[in-house]
Amino acid sequence: QKEVEQDPGPLSVxxxxxxxxNCTYSNSAFQxxxxxxxxxxxxPELLMYTYSSGNxxxxxxxxxxxxxxxxxxxxxxxSQPSDSATYLCATDPSGNTGKLIFGQxxxxxxxx
Amino acid sequence: DAGVTQSPTxxxxxxxxxxxxxxxxxxxxxxxxxxxxxxxxxxxxxFQYYEEEERQRGNFxxxxxxxxxxxxxxxxxVNALLLGDxxxxxxxxxxxxxxxxxxGPGTRLTxx
Numbered sequence: 001q002k003e004v005e006q007d008p009g010p011l012s013v014x015x016x017x018x019x020x021x022n023c024t025y026s027n028s029a030f031q032x033x034x035x036x037x038x039x040x041x042x043x044p045e046l047l048m049y050t051y052s053s054g055n056x057x058x059x060x061x062x063x064x065x066x067x068x069x070x071x072x073x074x075x076x077x078x079s080q081p082s083d084s085a086t087y088l089c090a091t092d093p094s095g096n097t098g099k100l101i102f103g104q105x106x107x108x109x110x111x112x
Numbered sequence: 113d114a115g116v117t118q119s120p121t122x123x124x125x126x127x128x129x130x131x132x133x134x135x136x137x138x139x140x141x142x143x144x145x146x147x148x149x150x151x152x153x154x155x156x157x158x159f160q161y162y163e164e165e166e167r168q169r170g171n172f173x174x175x176x177x178x179x180x181x182x183x184x185x186x187x188x189x190v191n192a193l194l195l196g197d198x199x200x201x202x203x204x205x206x207x208x209x210x211x212x213x214x215x216g217p218g219t220r221l222t223x224x
Contacts, residue, residue, distance in 0.1 A: 004154075006154070011121060019148075034211065041217070042198050042217055042218075043116070043202050043204075043215030043216050043217050043218050044155065044202070044214065044215045045214075046212055046214075046217065049211050049212070051175065085213060088154050088155070089152075089185070092211065096209050096210065096211050097160075097168060098143060098145050098168070098206050098210075099160060099161055099168045099170070099205070100147075100155070100157060100213070101146075101157070102154030102155050102156070103152050103154050104152070104153055104154050105152075105153070
């Protein structure tokens, strides 16, 4: 079993839709979770960071961690064509050491 | 601020050859991590350098080695290249203990 699993998609939605991206993780001891966005031919950029459980909101983006089910989610409201990218979930098992474990990534296309 | 820079952008090598990839971290950052991203996959952690020493290592063979210089820039060396080493190699920089890693655009390595 992979430590972080993510449906690769692709996911295609119309502009303005609410997007839900999800990952599961294997180890209940994981506490630090991140979402990265990667445009084609670019490096990943950090979107959201959460520690432990609960919700965190930043503009149109909301990150959610459900530790009971070992499930992390990223919601994008009012999706825009510029949101079209690959979204990667990640965890730092040892806690802010920088040794990240990434999911496979979900490719999102937002159609105008 | 130039951000994280990597060179070269693209590289084509033959099986058995050796390759060196270079990374300059974001200004003020002293920790450099290297990742390998195969096509359609999430990045995989190779190793991390801090204070010119390898601080953490992922599950990669000894053919993968690195170096960090006093100005915090870093090199990734891969010996005896295999076809399976074809990937995007990403460099990320951060401050110690910070969850925020900044990724460069990557070097696309093709092994023929």
